[in-house]
Amino acid sequence: MTTTTTATTTTVLDASDVTMRFGGLTAVRSVDLTVNSGEIVGLIGPNGAGKTTFFNCLTGLYVPTSGTVKYKGTVLPPKPHLVTQAGIARTFQNIRLFANMTVLENVLVGRHTRTKEGLWSALLRGPGFHRAEAASHARAMELLEFVGLEKKAEHLARNLPYGEQRKLEIARALASEPGLLLLDEPTAGMNPQETRATEELVFGIRDKGIAVLVIEHDMRFIFNLCDRVAVLVQGEKLVEGDSATVQGDERVVAAYLGEPFENAPGDEEVAEVEAAEAHAETTTDAAPGKENDR
Ligand SMILES: Nc1ncnc2c1ncn2[C@@H]1O[C@H](COP(=O)(O)OP(=O)(O)OP(=O)(O)O)[C@@H](O)[C@H]1O
Numbered sequence: 605m606t607t608t609t610t611a612t613t614t615t616v617l618d619a620s621d622v623t624m625r626f627g628g629l630t631a632v633r634s635v636d637l638t639v640n641s642g643e644i645v646g647l648i649g650p651n652g653a654g655k656t657t658f659f660n661c662l663t664g665l666y667v668p669t670s671g672t673v674k675y676k677g678t679v680l681p682p683k684p685h686l687v688t689q690a691g692i693a694r695t696f697q698n699i700r701l702f703a704n705m706t707v708l709e710n711v712l713v714g715r716h717t718r719t720k721e722g723l724w725s726a727l728l729r730g731p732g733f734h735r736a737e738a739a740s741h742a743r744a745m746e747l748l749e750f751v752g753l754e755k756k757a758e759h760l761a762r763n764l765p766y767g768e769q770r771k772l773e774i775a776r777a778l779a780s781e782p783g784l785l786l787l788d789e790p791t792a793g794m795n796p797q798e799t800r801a802t803e804e805l806v807f808g809i810r811d812k813g814i815a816v817l818v819i820e821h822d823m824r825f826i827f828n829l830c831d832r833v834a835v836l837v838q839g840e841k842l843v844e845g846d847s848a849t850v851q852g853d854e855r856v857v858a859a860y861l862g863e864p865f866e867n868a869p870g871d872e873e874v875a876e877v878e879a880a881e882a883h884a885e886t887t888t889d890a891a892p893g894k895e896n897d898r
């Protein structure tokens with residue numbers, strides 16, 4: 605064997621030409637995206653750009669209108685439990701926890717979502733679940749410790765502050781022992797300290813050998829964290845590259861800030877950006893744009 609173990613990267617996620625239409629609206633248009641082992645990749649874009657929809661296509665919640673999603677070289681069937689079973693876990697922009705279960709139970713449920721049967725046994729808390737629970741308890745506690753929630757294992761999920769609920773979602777996602785973790789706005793609603801801690805947590809996850817694809821509006825978080833960033837605007841991938849490339853791209857600045865390009869672009873591009881702005885302004889509560897010094 606002549607293979608080296610040091611410089612081997614594998615493609616964990618390979619989404620190719622993914623399109624998602626809802627009636628007349630194309631929410632995701634021909635998006636290609638790869639995530640390699642050892643990578644943290646960011647997915648950014650204004651509100652309504654199609655980021656969550658793209659995640660939903662990757663995880664089988666939506667059946668894409670066209671395109672394929674491969675995990676480690678195998679095409680995934682668009683069924684959430686099969687995607688989880690294959691090795692992709694996710695968190696949700698709108699937190700989805702079992703509010704009346706304890707923190708620990710939520711993580712245990714995460715371990716059993718690998719099969720439909722396991723999920724039902726966990727939700728019904730039948731004997732099978734309790735047997736598995738005993739076997740999984742140590743691992744679940746280890747994950748709670750990893751995210752910093754071990755002391756709250758017996759609290760009801762609903763009683764956790766918002767930032768801790770987000771951490772619990774991460775622990776639950778990790779409980780399925782994924783090779784790729786998708787995070788949809790993991791720091792939304794967090795204070796700066798919690799955001800910093802989440803940054804460290806994501807580095808920690810990557811260091812465990814789990815590739816990460818993360819959606820965030822907090823640019824400091826994204827550019828600190830990501831090896832590569834892709835920018836979605838109106839469903840299309842506008843730019844992809846390292847932090848410097850993305851930050852230096854005028855089209856990205858324009859899409860976010862509503863500022864004109866320095867070099868006059870083509871009419872088509874202007875129209876595209878203006879449409880993105882108009883959309884962003886209707887869906888953002890604090891849309892930038894008008895420079896009124898008050
Ligand atoms: N199930 C659906 N049916 C119809 N339209 C949808 C559906 N899901 C999303 N959309 C539309 O697709 C577009 C993309 O929405 P999406 O939630 O993916 O954006 P996003 O980039 O995640 O935005 P945000 O940053 O606000 O979370 C929006 O116009 C949205 O209204």
Ligand SMILES: [Mg+2]
Nearest residue numbers: 655656657697
């Ligand atoms: Mg979203």
